[in-house]
Amino acid sequence: MIYRGVLTKMQTEFLEPIQYYLVFENDFIHMNQLLNKSVSIKLIGSQCLSCGLDRPIYRQGFCRTCFFDKPIAGDWIMRPELSTAHLGKEDRDLEYEKKVQLQPHIVYLANSSNVKVGVTRKSQVPTRWIDQGAHEAVEIVEVPNRYLAGITEVALKDHVADKTNWRNMLKNDVKDEDLIEWRNKLKKFIPDEAKDYFIENNSETHLYFPVGQYPEKPKSLNLNKSIEFEGKLVGIKGQYLIFEDNTVFNVRANEGLVVELSM
Structure with a gap:
């Protein structure tokens, strides 16, 4: 076929x-x-x-x-801290940017090759974790827009990785981590603007790949x-x-x- x-x-x-x-x-x-x-x-x-x-x-x-022209490929896609829709400022198309940026976002920890911090729209959980090959993940904060998620990620990646080693992920060269413990250790580094959105009580999500x-x-x-x-x-x-x-x-x-x- x-x-x-x-x-x-x-x-x-x-x-x-x-x-x-x-x-x-x-x-x-x-x-x-x-x-x-x-x-x-x-x-x-x-x-x-x-x-x-x-x-x-x-x-x-x-x-x-x-x-270089379309809003779907704006710099804020890869660098959410550059989001400006919450200020009413346009990058390439304000209507599109409001639609995507002004919705609930999650900052999370995932373990695919190592513990890493990441950002995704709430509607993309757990799809984002699946796409990264993470075998476990947990939410840290849930914020109302992409900008707050972005600045939180920037603050936390000074203390934890923000990228996956794709070779180790594919080799399954990964050890289990206590992501709840990691989340609680990182709480003090969350920016003041996002501290009220910290998620106190949740559990790890586990993913199994074919x-x-x-x-x-x-x-x-x-x-x-x-x-x-x-x-x-x-x-x-x-x-x-x-x-x-x-x-x-x-x-x-x-x-x-x-x-x-x-x-």
Whole structure:
């Protein structure tokens, strides 16, 4: 069977284990059903996720023009402390920025390769943790806008990591941590503007990924260099497909590529 479409990050269901779906315009693939089967991925072209044109992908699934012009790719996406909608100040499109920034946000701790701090919209819990390959996570604060979440993250990343080591995450080279203890240790570093939003009583969320075999030495598949790849799918973690020969493919990092999948 052959499927063809534009890559976007896999959609997920929070079950045990996590369920993954690769969604194309007119079809979808339940990726868990492909585990332990041979899968072929072939690069066909590219299509910007914003303008839909056949242009080289620059970053985050967007062509260069859309990445620098469209509000969906504003700097505040990656750096929430730069959010200004709460002040009524526009970056690229104030109406869009109010819609996204002025809603409840969560600052959290997640353990995927190490304990890290992160920010996400409340509506994206636990999806954000799944996408990062975290096997445990806990909320620290729930604030009413993205700016407050951003400045809290900036303050806390002086004391805990803010990035995941993707190789260790994929190798499952991770030790369990007491995230409640970490949360309580970090409480004193929360900025004054966000202290009232600290979450006193909650528990860790645990996540289980459909992985039958972890790669010992993960090697990343670059479709722009190797146009076609075929291998046995043995696991899915975060947004990565894991193959038997230690090849891993980051679906999210390849958004905007037009591919042909066959199995």
